[in-house]
Amino acid sequence: xxxxxxxxxxxxxxxxxxxxxxxxxxxxxxxxxxxxxxxxxxxxxxxxxxxxxxxxxxxxxxxxxxxxxxxxxxxxxxxxxxxxxxxxxxxxxxxxxxxxxxxxxxxxxxxxxxxxxxxxxxxxxxxxxxxxxxxxxxxxxxxxxxxxxxxxxxxxxxxxxxxxxxxxxxxxxxxxxxxxxxxxxxxxxxxxxxxxxxxxxxxxxxxxxxxxxxxxxxxxxxxxxxxxxxxxxxxxxxxxxxxxxxxxxxxxxxxxxxxxxxxxxxxxxxxxxxxxxxxxxxxxxxxxxxxxxxxxxxxxxxxxxxxxxxxxxxxxxxxxxxxxxxxxxxxxxxxxxxxxxxxxxxxxxxxxxxxxxxxxxxxxxxxxxxxxxxxxxxxxxxxxxxxxxxxxxxxxxxxxxxxxxxxxxxxxxxxxxxxxxxxxxxxxxxxxxxxxxxxxxxxxxxxxxxxxxxxxxxxxxxxxxxxxxxxxxxxxxxxxxxxxxxxxxxxxxxxxxxxxxxxxxxxxxxxxxxxxxxxxxxxxxxxxxxxxxxxxxxxxxxxxxxxxxxxxxxxxxxxxxxxxxxxxxxxxxxxxxxxxxxxxxxxxxxxxxxxxxxxxxxxxxxxxxxxxxxxxxxxxxxxxxxxxxxxxxxxxxxxxxxxxxxxxxxxxxxxxxxxxxxxxxxxxxxxxxxxxxxxxxxxxxxxxxxxxxxxxxx
Ligand code: 3H9
Numbered sequence: 001x002x003x004x005x006x007x008x009x010x011x012x013x014x015x016x017x018x019x020x021x022x023x024x025x026x027x028x029x030x031x032x033x034x035x036x037x038x039x040x041x042x043x044x045x046x047x048x049x050x051x052x053x054x055x056x057x058x059x060x061x062x063x064x065x066x067x068x069x070x071x072x073x074x075x076x077x078x079x080x081x082x083x084x085x086x087x088x089x090x091x092x093x094x095x096x097x098x099x100x101x102x103x104x105x106x107x108x109x110x111x112x113x114x115x116x117x118x119x120x121x122x123x124x125x126x127x128x129x130x131x132x133x134x135x136x137x138x139x140x141x142x143x144x145x146x147x148x149x150x151x152x153x154x155x156x157x158x159x160x161x162x163x164x165x166x167x168x169x170x171x172x173x174x175x176x177x178x179x180x181x182x183x184x185x186x187x188x189x190x191x192x193x194x195x196x197x198x199x200x201x202x203x204x205x206x207x208x209x210x211x212x213x214x215x216x217x218x219x220x221x222x223x224x225x226x227x228x229x230x231x232x233x234x235x236x237x238x239x240x241x242x243x244x245x246x247x248x249x250x251x252x253x254x255x256x257x258x259x260x261x262x263x264x265x266x267x268x269x270x271x272x273x274x275x276x277x278x279x280x281x282x283x284x285x286x287x288x289x290x291x292x293x294x295x296x297x298x299x300x301x302x303x304x305x306x307x308x309x310x311x312x313x314x315x316x317x318x319x320x321x322x323x324x325x326x327x328x329x330x331x332x333x334x335x336x337x338x339x340x341x342x343x344x345x346x347x348x349x350x351x352x353x354x355x356x357x358x359x360x361x362x363x364x365x366x367x368x369x370x371x372x373x374x375x376x377x378x379x380x381x382x383x384x385x386x387x388x389x390x391x392x393x394x395x396x397x398x399x400x401x402x403x404x405x406x407x408x409x410x411x412x413x414x415x416x417x418x419x420x421x422x423x424x425x426x427x428x429x430x431x432x433x434x435x436x437x438x439x440x441x442x443x444x445x446x447x448x449x450x451x452x453x454x455x456x457x458x459x460x461x462x463x464x465x466x467x468x469x470x471x472x473x474x475x476x477x478x479x480x481x482x483x484x485x486x487x488x489x490x491x492x493x494x495x496x497x498x499x500x501x502x503x504x505x506x507x508x509x510x511x512x513x514x515x516x517x518x519x520x521x522x523x524x525x526x527x528x529x530x531x532x533x534x535x536x537x538x539x540x541x542x543x544x545x546x547x548x549x550x551x552x553x554x555x556x557x558x559x560x561x562x563x564x565x566x567x568x569x570x571x572x573x574x575x576x577x578x579x580x581x582x583x584x585x586x587x588x589x590x591x592x593x594x595x596x597x598x599x600x601x602x603x604x605x606x607x608x609x610x611x612x613x614x615x616x617x618x619x620x621x622x623x624x625x626x627x628x629x630x631x632x633x634x635x636x637x638x639x640x641x642x643x644x645x646x647x648x649x650x651x652x653x654x655x656x657x658x659x660x661x662x663x664x665x666x667x668x669x670x671x672x673x674x675x676x677x678x679x680x681x682x683x684x685x686x687x688x689x690x691x692x693x694x695x696x697x698x
Contacts, residue, residue, distance in 0.1 A: 001108075001323075001686070002014070004048075004049075005240075005501070006025075006041070006042040006046050006514065007038040007039070007041050008046070008264055008462040009027060009028055009029035009036065009038050009039050009042055009079050010025060010026065010027050010028070010029075010038070010039060010041075010042020010043065010046060010161055011025070011026045011028070011042075012024070012025055012026075012046045012455065012483070013026070014055075015191050016057065016191075016195075016236050017055075019057050019058055019195075019358050020057070020200070020325045021056055021058070021197060022056070022057065022058045022060055022191050022194050022195065022266065023049075023050035023053065023058070023059045023060070023063070023270045024059075024060045024062060025042070025043065025046035025047070025048070025050070025057045025059065025060070025061045025186070026037055026062050026063065026064055027042065027043070027061070027062075027063045027064065028063070028064035028065060028071065029067070030065050030068075030105075030165065031065070031279040032065075032067055032069075032070035032071075033063045033064075033065060033067060033068065033069045033070060033112070034069065034070055034071060034072065034073035034074070034075075035069055035071065035073055035086060035111045035112070035115070036073040036076065036575035037073075037076070037082040037084070037677045038688065039069070039073075039100050040084050040085070040086055040088070040089045041084055041509065042601065043061065043089040043092070043093070043115070044084050044088055044089045044092050046059075046061075047059065047089070047092035047093055047096060048092060050096070050098070051092070051096050051098060056098065056591055057098060057193070057194075057195075057198045058097075058098055058099040058100075058101065058195065058197060058198050059096065059098055059099070059100045059101070060100075060101045060102075060103055060187075060190045060191055060194055061093070061100065061101070061115075061116075061119060062102075062103040062186065062187060062190060063103075064103070064104070064152060065106075066104050066106050067106025067107050068102075068103075068104040068105055068107065068108045068112055069108060069109075069111065069112030069113055069116075070107050070108075070109045070110070071109045071110030071111045071112050071133070071134075072104075072110060072111040072142075072143075072283075074087070074137065074277055075557075076673075077145070077268070077277060080619055080640045082184040082230060082483070084384045086111060086115070086143045087144070087680060088242075088581075089115070090114070090115060090118040090143060091118075092145065092280070093115070093118040093119055094118040094119075094120075094206050094208065095206075095606065096120075096128065096204075096209075097204070097205075097501060099120050099121065099194055099198060099202070099204055100118075100119040100120050100121070100204075101119055101121045101122070101123060101190050101193055101194045101197070102115070102116040102119035102121070102122045102123075103123055103124070103127070103184050103186050103187065103189075103190035104116060104122060104123070104124040104127050104128045104129075104186075105124065105125045106123075106128065106129070106131070106178070107126065107128070107130075107131070107132075107167060108128065108129070108130050109129075109130075109131050109132070109133055110132060110133055110134050110141060110145070111133075111141075111143050111145075112150075113130055113131065113132060113141075113145060113213065114132075114141055114143040114144055114145040114148070114439045115143075115145070116130075116154065117145065117148040117178075117207050117678075118144075118148075118207075120179045120204045120205060120206070120207075121181075121193065121194075121197060122125025122173075122178065122179045122180055123179065123180060123181045123182070123183050123189055123190045123193050124170045124173065124181075124182055124183070124186075124639055125170065125182065125183060125184065125186045125189075126170050126171075126173075126182055126184070127169075127170065127171070128170045128173070128176055128179075129165030129167040129168065129169055129170075130167055130168055130169075130170075130173045130179075131161060131165065131166060131168065132145050132146075132149060132161055132162050132165065132282075133165035133166075134162075134165070134166040134237070134239055134241075134392075135162060135163055135164070135235075135237045135241055136276065136465075137237075137276045137277050137280060138235070138236070138237045138254050138267060138270070138272040138275065138276035138277070138644060139237055139264065139267050139273050139276075140162070140237060140240050140241045140244055140263060140264055140267060141241075141244075141402070142260060142261065142264035142268075144257055144260070145260075146158075146162065146241065146244035146245060146247070146248060146256070146260045147208070147244070147247070147248045147253055147260060148207045148208060149162065149214070150159065150214065150245050150248045150249065151207050151208070151210045151211070151213060152175070152176065152177055152178050152207055152210070152213070152214075153178060154176070154212070154213040154214075155213070155214065155220060155245050155248065155249055155555070156216070156217065156220060156224075157176055157311055158240075158244055158245050158248075159220075159221075159242060162241040162244075162245065163224075163228055163232065163238040163241050163242065169586070170182050171506075176583070180193070181193055181605075185580070187445075194380045198274065202465045208253045208254075211407040214248065214249045214308060214427075215249075221242060221246055223511065224242065225239075225242060233519075234519045234642055234644060235272065235644055235662060236267060236270065236272050236644070237263055237267055237272065237273070237276075239302070239437070240263045240266070240267055240274060241500075243259070243263060244256070244259060244263060245474030246554065247259040247260065247532055251385055256265050259262050270652055270660065271644075271645075271646075271647075272644040274646075275643065275644050275645055275646030275647075275650055275651075275654075276643055276644060278629070278632075278646050278647075278650055278693065279326075279633075279643050279647070280378055280651075281600065281629075281634060282627075282629035282632055282633050282647070283475055283633055284625075284629070285471075285613040285627060285629055286475065286477045286629065286630045286633045287466060287468060287470065287475075287476060288480075289462060289463070289626075290357060290626060292459055292463055294463060296459050296460060296461065296462075296463040297321050297460050297463070298463050298464040298467055299382065299409060299411065299460060299461070299464045300382060300400035301382045301411075301464065301468050301471075302325070302326075302382055303325070303326050303327075303328070303380065303381045303382055303475065304320045304325055304327050304328075304381055304382065304383050304385065305327070305328045305330065305377070305378040305381035305383070305384035305385070305406075306320075306327055306328070306329045306373070306382060306384070306385050306386070306387060306389035306399065307329075307378075307387060307388060307402070307469055308329075308330075308331065308332070308415075308424040309329050309336060309337050309339070309340025309341065309344075309371070309386045310331075310336075310340060310387065310440060310579075311343075311443075312387040312439060312441060312443055312559065313340065313385075313387035313415075313445040314329075314340050314341075314343050314344045314443075314444075315439065315441065315444040315445070316387055316415060316439050316443045316444075317329045317344065318344060318347065318348075318365070318443070318444035319439070319443055319444050319472045319473075319474070319520075319523075320368075320472060321365045321366070321368040321369050322365055322444065322472070322473070323473065324474050325368070325471075325472070326368045326370070326679070327368060327369050327370070328369075328370045328371075328372055328377045328378065328381060329341075329369055329370070329371055329372070330371075330372050330373065330374065330375050330377060330378065331371075331373060332463045333373060334373055334375065335435075337371050337372075337373055338371075340371075340465050341369070341371050342391065343647050344366065344369060345366060347444065348362040348363075348365060348366050349362060350498065358594075368658065369394050375401065375402070375405055376405055376697045378405050378410075379405055379406065379509070380407060380408060380561035381406065381407075381410060382410055382411065383410060383411040383412075383413060383468075383507050384402055384404065384406055384410060384411075384412055384413065385397070385414075385415055385437055386398050386412075386413070386414050386415060387415040387439075387588045389416070390416060390417065390419060390536075392419050392420065392424075395419060395424050395428040396423060396424055396426075397427070398401070399412060399414070399427040399428050399434065400427045400428065401423070401428055402428075403427070403428035403430060406623075406666070407526065408430075408565055409433070410433065410567040411433050411434075411435060411461055411464060411465065412428065412430070412433055412434050412435075413434075413435050413436065413437040413465070414434075414435075414436050414437070414452075415436075415438060416436060416452075416483065417484070417485075417488055418483050418484040418488050418489075418669060419437055420481060420483075421434065421435070421436040421452050421454045421481050422454045422455050422456070422481055425454045425455075425456055425457070425676050431454065431456040431457075431458055431608075432455060432457060432458035432461065433457075433458065433461055434454055434456075434461075435451065435453065435454060435457050436450070436451065436452025436453075436454070436459050436481075436485070437449060437450075437451060437464055437469075438452060438485060438487075439474075439497075440487075440637075440638045441531075445636070446475055446501055446638065447475045447637045448475055448477070448487075448633075448634060448637035448638035449469045449474035449475065449476045449477075450477055450479050450485050450487060450536065450634065450638070451466060451476050451477065451478050452459070452463050452467060452479055452480070452481060452485055453480055453481075454481060462478065466478065475633060475637050477630045477633050477634050478623070478626060478630070479624055479625055479626075479630075479634075480622070480623060482622070482624050482625040483626070484525075486616075486619055486624060486625050486630070486631055487622075487634045487638045487639060489615060489619065490611075490612045490616055490619070490631075490635070490648070491612075491639065492607075493611035493612060493614070493615045493675040494524065494608050494611055494612050495524055496611070496673065496675055498524045498525075498606055498608060498677070499546065499547065499548075499688075500607075500671070501599055501603075501604055501607060501608075502547060502585050502589075503547075503585065503588070503589040503592060503594040503596075504589070504595075504596060504597060504599055505589075505596035505597045505598060505599050505601040506592060506604055507524075507577065507582055507585075508525035508565040508566065508577070509525075509526065509582065509600070510599070510604065511565075511608070512524065512525050512526045513524055513526060513601075513607075514601050514604040514605050514608070515608060517601075518609070518642065518645075519607060519641070519642025519644065519645060520639070520640045520641065520642065521640040522640075524566075525565040525566070526565070526566070526575065528548070528558060528564065528565060529558035529565055529566055529568075529575070529593070530558065530559055531558065531560050532549060532557060532559075532560055533551060533552055533556055533557050533564045534552050534557050534558075537549065537552045539552075539553075544667065545622060547584065547585055547588055550584055550588060551564065551565070551581065551584065554584075561574065563578070564579070564697045565581055566578055568642065571697050597668075606663055606667070607650065607667060607671075607695045609651070610660065610663055610664050610667065611664075611675045611676065612635075612648045613648050613651070613652040613660060613664075613682070613692075614664050614675065614676070614677075614679050614682060615630045615675060615677035615679075616628070616649055616687075616692075617649075617682035617692065617695075618679045618681070619631065620696070621679060621680065621697060626696070627696055628649040628650075628692050628693050628694070628695050628696070629649070629650075629693060631645060631648065631649050632647020632648065632649050632650055632693070632696045633647065634647075635648050646693070649692045649693050649695075650692075650693045652682075652692050653691045653692050653693050657682070657686035657691075657692060658686050658687060659681070660686070661678065661682060662682055664676060664678050665678060672682060681695060
């Protein structure tokens with residue numbers, strides 16, 4: 001068997017003789033066999049040669065490495081397209097007079113699935129996954145995928161797949177006709193399948209010619225838009241994907257492809273897709289720690305302890321149990337422990353009821369969590385995460401105790417959201433094993449994990465926790481020690497300005513609406529009410545010196561007692577602005593000598609977002625964050641900053657740094673306050689005509 005190299009990433013070889021002779025085109029373009037130009041060229045050349053070779057009766061397209069083609073090469077999006085087009089390779093497959101079989105393992109995503117749908121047949125191994133995730137990049141499948149997928153799966157399934165971007169597995173693909181056969185030995189299975197097709201003389205159906213599944217009631221689209229409306233608010237790509245599927249059912253194939261191309265171009269040239277592509281790489285970069293050798297040893301984490309079964313401790317315990325890691329959760333008394341475990345149980349029951357996991361899986365996960373009131377149970381854990389009350393003295397005491405109980409080598413992590421991890425480390429004999437793991441609430445749901453590197457944290461511990469984060473399905477970013485780390489430190493600046501705006505005459509409802517309209521899930525006051533107005537409030541020291549203190553003193557606790565910045569309906573939990581609160585704010589402003597006025601929405605937006613950008617630049621300058629993109633990853637995953645604007649650093653670049661700098665200066669002069677002191681790094685990058693997203697820290 002002779003193998004011919006067609007391009008640097010594609011080879012052609014032949015298997016068997018006579019009618020059993022099959023050409024095998026193999027793509028080997030690590031890491032994910034993306035459709036770089038040499039891959040497109042290789043497919044085109046391989047198809048042309050195999051089609052012209054009279055001895056070949058069928059063709060198999062297969063990939064080496066860990067996956068089938070995972071899509072277009074996203075790194076090529078920012079430069080001029082290089083020939084050949086993907087379409088040329090696809091036409092060569094689809095119009096081939098010999099059977100073409102795509103052999104799929106790993107993931108057939110985006111352009112990868114679009115190529116596979118140009119084969120006449122698809123075989124896969126049992127673990128393969130199929131999806132069109134372009135929507136996550138702010139795009140739509142631009143290589144005929146929007147027209148071919150509905151022809152295979154029917155429009156309803158295609159709507160789900162294309163607007164969520166979530167892949168389906170082999171079994172489902174087989175059921176809906178996307179795959180013809182599931183085989184165990186992929187290469188051999190695909191070759192045998194190709195021979196069978198030849199022997200049986202099966203017709204070579206092109207998906208583009210199929211119309212059998214396209215008749216649908218137009219209400220499908222109206223209903224679907226309603227269904228995804230809230231989830232996709234602000235995003236352009238989901239709606240454009242829906243429009244393409246509408247085109248598939250109402251237009252001939254070539255017209256549908258023209259619609260797809262037109263809408264693809266609109267998305268591709270817009271800022272949303274640029275932001276989402278930037279985010280794709282930002283998330284992957286965030287997991288990498290500069291200066292940490294790839295082969296840094298990692299400690300095995302097979303069993304974990306969590307101290308505290310409150311909201312955070314419970315969610316953290318679930319995050320470990322969800323991936324099969326046994327957890328011992330310890331509370332100081334039986335009553336708190338029982339309450340915490342009841343919440344965990346009801347969370348799992350709710351998931352089982354919703355169908356996101358089976359009842360058996362819910363039970364299995366719950367069984368991995370062992371409740372106890374005895375801290376000495378931590379003696380055999382590989383890592384302990386403390387999630388006790390946010391009080392530095394208490395945490396230092398806890399770290400001292402844990403140090404005595406935990407075995408040598410065990411990692412000791414704090415879930416603090418703003419306290420000094422170095423001081424906690426100093427309370428132990430193993431400062432190198434102490435690290436911060438700042439989970440976001442609800443910890444079993446939120447993806448972000450700020451991994452806080454202390455002054456003395458060992459590389460081995462950092463490497464272990466970064467890897468563990470991915471294992472528990474979190475998106476980690478490594479940050480340094482400072483008050484509030486990256487996320488909460490920036491959030492505090494926004495809050496200072498929001499509270500000032502209240503006194504000047506903006507209402508909680510106006511401020512929240514502006515932030516909501518920008519794309520956040522909720523504004524600062526709705527968030528306070530959700531978290532509990534009294535978090536961090538101390539009745540014994542409260543002196544009516546802020547609006548929040550006054551509201552807390554008057555018994556307002558937020559959503560939990562139905563009254564906070566808003567009032568809440570007892571049944572529906574729907575919020576309504578409360579004139580009493582507006583009056584309280586007005587009276588307080590008068591007592592402080594602040595004159596109220598009409599504040600415009602534009603001013604609200606600028607005064608809330610610009611301090612975030614300014615503080616982010618300071619954080620970068622101090623080396624608390626490694627890269628600007630890490631800050632964006634924190635804000636998108638921890639605070640709901642809309643990913644289609646790329647996060648605060650990317651957004652500032654799209655606004656234009658000279659304008660950002662000028663506005664920060666102007667507000668600083670007018671309003672004063674440390675949070676308006678212009679970051680020298682921001683000023684420098686703006687003056688140099690650079691981009692904040694590319695700036696790095698100290
Ligand atoms: C498309 O296809 C458009 C078409 O419809 C129209 C065309 C006209 N390109 O995620 P990982 C890199 S749009 C370039 O850590 P995993 C990634 O940056 C595309 N690079 O691995 C990383 O690099 P590094 C539609 C890519 O095993 C490395 O590969 N397709 C691409 O956890 C490993 O990635 C998608 O959106 C790419 N397409 O997950 C699929 N993909 O090591 C996007 C990955 O230097 N990809 N890289 O940091 C994924 O979802 C995941 O990467 C995948 C593997 C599931 C494949």
